[in-house]
Amino acid sequence: MAKFEGYKDIYVFVEQKNGEIANVGYELISEARKLVASIPHMNYSVVGILLGHNIKDKAQDVIAHGADRVVVVDHELLKDYSTQFYTDALTQVINEFKPDSLLTGATVLGRDLAPRVAARINAGLTADATKIEMDPEKQDEALLLVTRPTFGGNLFGTIICPDTRPQMATIRPNVFAMDAPDASRSGEVVEFQPDFKDTDAKVVVKEVIEKVIEGVDITKCDILVGAGRGAENCLDMVKAVAAELGGEMCCTRAVIDDGFADKELQVGQTGKTVRPSLYIACGISGACQHVAGMDKSDMIIAINRDPQAEIFSVSNMGFIGNVEEILPLLKDEIIAAKKA
Amino acid sequence: MKIVVLVKQVPDSTEIRVDKATGTLIRAGVPSIINPDDLAGVEEALKLKETTGATVTIVSMGPPQASEMLKELYARGVDECVLITDRKFAGADTCATSSTLAAALDKLGYDLIIAGRQAIDGDTAQVGPQTAERLGIPQVTYVDEIKAVNGDTITVKKALEDCEQIIEAKLPVVLTTLSGMNNPRYMNCNDIVDSMNKEVTVWTFDDLGIDESKVGLAGSPTKVHSTFTKDVSADTETFTLPANETAKLIAQTLKEKQLITK
Ligand SMILES: Cc1cc2nc3c(=O)[nH]c(=O)nc-3n(C[C@H](O)[C@H](O)[C@H](O)COP(=O)(O)OP(=O)(O)OC[C@H]3O[C@@H](n4cnc5c(N)ncnc54)[C@H](O)[C@@H]3O)c2cc1C
Ligand SMILES: Cc1cc2nc3c(=O)[nH]c(=O)nc-3n(C[C@H](O)[C@H](O)[C@H](O)COP(=O)(O)OP(=O)(O)OC[C@H]3O[C@@H](n4cnc5c(N)ncnc54)[C@H](O)[C@@H]3O)c2cc1C
Numbered sequence: 001m002a003k004f005e006g007y008k009d010i011y012v013f014v015e016q017k018n019g020e021i022a023n024v025g026y027e028l029i030s031e032a033r034k035l036v037a038s039i040p041h042m043n044y045s046v047v048g049i050l051l052g053h054n055i056k057d058k059a060q061d062v063i064a065h066g067a068d069r070v071v072v073v074d075h076e077l078l079k080d081y082s083t084q085f086y087t088d089a090l091t092q093v094i095n096e097f098k099p100d101s102l103l104t105g106a107t108v109l110g111r112d113l114a115p116r117v118a119a120r121i122n123a124g125l126t127a128d129a130t131k132i133e134m135d136p137e138k139q140d141e142a143l144l145l146v147t148r149p150t151f152g153g154n155l156f157g158t159i160i161c162p163d164t165r166p167q168m169a170t171i172r173p174n175v176f177a178m179d180a181p182d183a184s185r186s187g188e189v190v191e192f193q194p195d196f197k198d199t200d201a202k203v204v205v206k207e208v209i210e211k212v213i214e215g216v217d218i219t220k221c222d223i224l225v226g227a228g229r230g231a232e233n234c235l236d237m238v239k240a241v242a243a244e245l246g247g248e249m250c251c252t253r254a255v256i257d258d259g260f261a262d263k264e265l266q267v268g269q270t271g272k273t274v275r276p277s278l279y280i281a282c283g284i285s286g287a288c289q290h291v292a293g294m295d296k297s298d299m300i301i302a303i304n305r306d307p308q309a310e311i312f313s314v315s316n317m318g319f320i321g322n323v324e325e326i327l328p329l330l331k332d333e334i335i336a337a338k339k340a
Numbered sequence: 341m342k343i344v345v346l347v348k349q350v351p352d353s354t355e356i357r358v359d360k361a362t363g364t365l366i367r368a369g370v371p372s373i374i375n376p377d378d379l380a381g382v383e384e385a386l387k388l389k390e391t392t393g394a395t396v397t398i399v400s401m402g403p404p405q406a407s408e409m410l411k412e413l414y415a416r417g418v419d420e421c422v423l424i425t426d427r428k429f430a431g432a433d434t435c436a437t438s439s440t441l442a443a444a445l446d447k448l449g450y451d452l453i454i455a456g457r458q459a460i461d462g463d464t465a466q467v468g469p470q471t472a473e474r475l476g477i478p479q480v481t482y483v484d485e486i487k488a489v490n491g492d493t494i495t496v497k498k499a500l501e502d503c504e505q506i507i508e509a510k511l512p513v514v515l516t517t518l519s520g521m522n523n524p525r526y527m528n529c530n531d532i533v534d535s536m537n538k539e540v541t542v543w544t545f546d547d548l549g550i551d552e553s554k555v556g557l558a559g560s561p562t563k564v565h566s567t568f569t570k571d572v573s574a575d576t577e578t579f580t581l582p583a584n585e586t587a588k589l590i591a592q593t594l595k596e597k598q599l600i601t602k
Contacts (some may be wrong), residue, residue, distance in 0.1 A: 019442050083479055085470075108500045112481045115466035117436060119473035124561030127434075127464035145565060150463045152353035155365055157567045165562040202478040203513070206495070207506040223599065245600065280590075299597065301590060307578070317593065318578035325583040326590075333591035338601050 003141060003272060004100070007165040011099035013090065014048045014062055014070075015109055017081070017142055024105030024173040029108055031132060031176040032103060033066045034078065034298045035144075037104065045069055047099065051089055051319040053079035056189070063187035066179060071097060077199060081109055084202055087116045094121060096192060099166040100142050100318040103132075106170035114170050124161030125168040130175055130292075135160070144169070153269050153288035164248050174219055174273040175296060217250050218265060223247025224276045226267060226294065229254040230283020235261070237327040238282055244334045252290050268293035282323045284312025299312055303327075341394040341489065341511075343385045344448060346354060346441060346455040346471070347378040347408040347413070353460045358569040365569070370481050374409055376519035377456025384486050384517060385454055386417050391488055394452075395419045399444050401437065407540040414535035415527035421538075423446065426545040434462070436559035438470035443550040444543060445475060450512055452494065457482060459515040460532035465516070479514040480507050484521045521562040 010032040014025035029046055036044040045068035050059060052074065059070040071093055077085040078265055090113065104110040106128050117175065131147040146169045147158045151262035159236055161167040218224060225242040227249055235249070242249045251261045253268060269289040279297035284290060286302070286309055294300070295314045302315040303323050312318040319326070351370045358374050359366050374382075396563050400406055401424040402554065410421035445453065453475075455468035465481075472479035485497035489505070496515060498505045508578040545555070553559060579589065594600045 087473075108482055111465050112469060115434065115464075115469040116473045116479070118466070119435060119470035122435060122561065123468060124433065124488050124563075125464075126562060127466055141546055151351070151356055151365060151461055152463070154353065154356045155567055155569060158565045159476070159562050160565045162563060174463055191579065203480060203507060203509045205505045207504070207507050211503055234360040245594070278594070278597075299599075301593075303586070307580070312576050312578055315576050317590075317592075319584050319586045319590070320578060320580045321583055326586050329584050329587035330590055333587045334594070334600055337595045339592045340595075 004165045007098045007100045009045045009047050009100055011047045011049055011097070011166070012067070013102065013104040013110070014050045015105050015107060016052050017056060018033075019052065019058065021058060021061060022105060022107065022173070023178055024107060024110075024171070025062070026181075027173065027178045028103045028105065028171060029062070029066040030179040031171075033179070035132065035134055035247050039139050039142055042139070044100070044142065045123070047071060047097070049073070049090065049093055051078045051086055055097040056191070058144070059189045063185050063189075064183050066185070067187055069188045069190060071192055073192050073194055075194065075196075077196060080205070081113075082111055082201060082203065083116055085196060086113050087120065088196055090117050091120050092194045093192055094137070094166060100143055101167040104168070104170050106172040107303050114168060122317050123164050123166055123168050124159075125170070126159040126161070127170055129171045130167045130196070132169065132171070136161065141265065143167075148333070149288075150293055153292040157214045167235040172273050176274050177275065181313075215262070215264065218248055218250045218267065219272050219274055221248045221250075221274070222276050222293075223278045224250045224267075224274055224297075225280045225282060226252065226284055227255055227282055228252045228284030228290075229258065230285075231255075231327075232258060232260055232283070234324045234327055237331065241327055241331050241334065244331055244338075245277070245278070247278070252284055252287075281311050281315065282327065284311050286314060286332075287310050341388070341392055341393050341451045342397065342449060342454045343388060343454065344397045344409060344445060344450045345378065345381045345385050345418075346408075346453065346467070347382065347398050347400045348375045348456070348459045348461075349373070349400065349402050349409045350459055350461040360474055372405075372409065374412070375456050375459045377458055379455040379524045380519045380521050381456055381515075381517040382413060382416065382418065382459045383522045386525065387484070387522075388452075388489065397448060398421065399424065399441060399448070401425070401432075401440055401444075404542075407542070410540045410584065411535050412527065413533040413539045416525060417528065417531055422541045422543060424543050425549070428545045428552065429460055431557035433560035433562040434464050434466035434553060434554050436557075437467050437559055438474050439554045440548065440550065441471050442469070442474035443548040445471070447543075447548065450487075452511055453477075453514045455514060455516050457518050468514055468516035475512075475514070477512050477514060478509055480509055481516040481517070482518060483515045484518045486515070487600055529583070533597070534570055
């Protein structure tokens with residue numbers, strides 16, 4: 001394939017902090033496996049890129065999660081994240097290994113790093129993707145069709161990078177499902193030593209103030225009961241139903257703006273993206289900014305008294321009714337079902 | 341100290357609705373506003389102007405109509421506004437936008453550059469970091485407080501998912517600011533009158549001395565292949581039942597799907 005001589009494979013930037021790997025890297029590796037499987041004749045591999053210090057022993061973990069190969073860049077300047085040294089190292093990895101595409105988590109770190117790298121190598125970068133496919137008509141170029149929300153979630157665009165390599169994209173945590181690791185998988189570990197021209201740090205972190213996250217991390221919950229403005233009068237009941245199901249309550253921005261819940265519980269475009277097995281939406285209208293954060297849930301049940309509510313269009317089952325009446329009864333039914 | 345703030349004029353995306361029949365955005369009647377993260381950046385710059393005597397220059401790339409928005413910024417107290425406008429810049433992705441803005445910044449000179457974290461229309465959050473890279477200067481993104489400027493060192497607070505960092509950077513640097521960091525001031529009556537007389541500096545392609553291959557569609561590695569509005573899934577079952585039957589059916593479904601466990 002002459003158009004992009006030497007460019008091959010799907011690479012994933014595997015974000016870590018203090019040696020702990022963020023799930024988003026593994027979610028992207030799982031998705032990359034599906035992408036390479038859709039173009040078997042190209043013989044593409046999935047490659048993880050791991051930057052840090054004393055992190056080589058983590059490479060096996062990356063392989064267990066689906067990588068065929070891991071490029072490890074171990075250097076003391078990479079111990080903690082910095083735009084400067086991570087950009088230098090990642091760009092050199094790209095120039096050396098020539099990835100056909102490179103996926104990065106759209107975390108605060110990923111959104112600091114990926115644009116900087118893309119600008120240095122003049123590669124196209126698609127932001128905050130929610131869906132990635134191989135173009136069925138351009139399989140021999142492994143052209144990615146990358147879909148993303150814009151205009152506050154009102155308009156979706158499918159973006160391509162037909163003329164440059166690597167094709168870069170950032171993807172939010174929880175958008176793709178993470179496959180279970182397989183400790184018996186084997187793969188190759190390649191070490192790479194970057195050459196830092198300037199080792200003088202231009203930006204220095206003076207102090208880190210850890211946030212005390214009260215309560216739970218909703219992105220890790222398997223069952224969520226979402227409360228919207230229509231459930232503000234019965235939030236205790238929302239919590240009680242969630243508790244009976246072994247889940248947690250989360251909220252729309254309206255509920256947080258109204259002062260009923262903490263920002264940590266907000267689901268949506270400016271909150272968290274969640275993908276539980278079950279999401280019960282109670283008194284939620286279904287504004288696109290909220291839906292953007294929960295429509296990947298495996299099963300969505302909505303309760304709303306307005307038959308026209310948008311939330312029904314993303315639900316598997318919709319119930320027209322009053323949450324204040326339904327939730328206490330639902331709690332009792334769940335208790336009864338557990339006993340049966 | 342010369343502060344340059346990058347400002348984008350955007351449609352108020354909270355007012356945008358989708359035409360269900362055609363599946364397109366209804367843009368008519370949607371007001372244009374100053375991107376909220378950028379307005380926070382302007383406010384920070386004006387505060388620094390008050391405390392350090394800095395000058396504040398605004399740079400915006402957009403259609404000629406954007407000069408109205410820039411006049412409004414004069415009324416808030418900024419010193420100079422530059423509008424970069426040319427048909428050649430149309431269709432720019434963030435790669436090309438940052439190259440164009442960087443060319444203008446090189447021409448203007450700067451000590452501190454402030455961009456918004458993210459524009460509410462394109463929503464990429466890429467232009468700030470990419471502009472910093474083009475200029476070869478450092479960046480601090482997700483800034484939610486500017487703490488101090490001492491000589492050539494600036495101290496800021498950056499908001500991350502699980503922590504905050506106090507960061508020191510040497511000027512010049514690009515900061516990207518978050519809309520929640522302050523409450524932007526209102527326009528000042530005297531300044532509104534003055535702003536009528538102030539001109540917006542307009543630069544076109546020829547003023548920037550940039551290669552044509554680096555701007556607009558030609559300079560954009562990403563292409564918009566297609567756009568669509570969210571398709572409404574047809575397979576939703578909706579039920580209108582008495583409350584007790586609703587509760588029963590939900591519980592029964594959850595049990596069948598093994599979502600209720602003992
Ligand atoms: C830039 C931007 C970013 C945003 N980001 C987010 C985000 O991240 N997350 C988010 O959630 N929102 C976000 N929003 C806000 C979003 O647009 C909506 O305003 C918000 O999601 C609405 O919340 P809601 O559904 O709780 O309230 P409403 O829209 O007020 O809906 C309440 C619903 O409850 C129903 N109802 C009322 N009473 C009852 C009852 N007794 N029983 C049953 N149903 C009842 C009503 O029919 C209605 O459908 C954002 C907006 C903007 C502009
Ligand atoms: C449907 C659709 C999808 C798109 N997807 C992508 C994509 O995935 N990748 C990509 O590279 N491009 C994409 N673009 C193009 C992108 O929207 C434009 O390049 C846009 O001009 C800048 O991106 P943004 O709005 O995301 O700005 P952001 O990067 O979110 O803006 C951050 C800050 O940069 C400054 N800034 C941005 N634009 C200007 C300006 N014109 N003048 C002054 N300051 C400015 C502001 O301070 C702003 O707050 C897409 C366009 C469309 C229509």
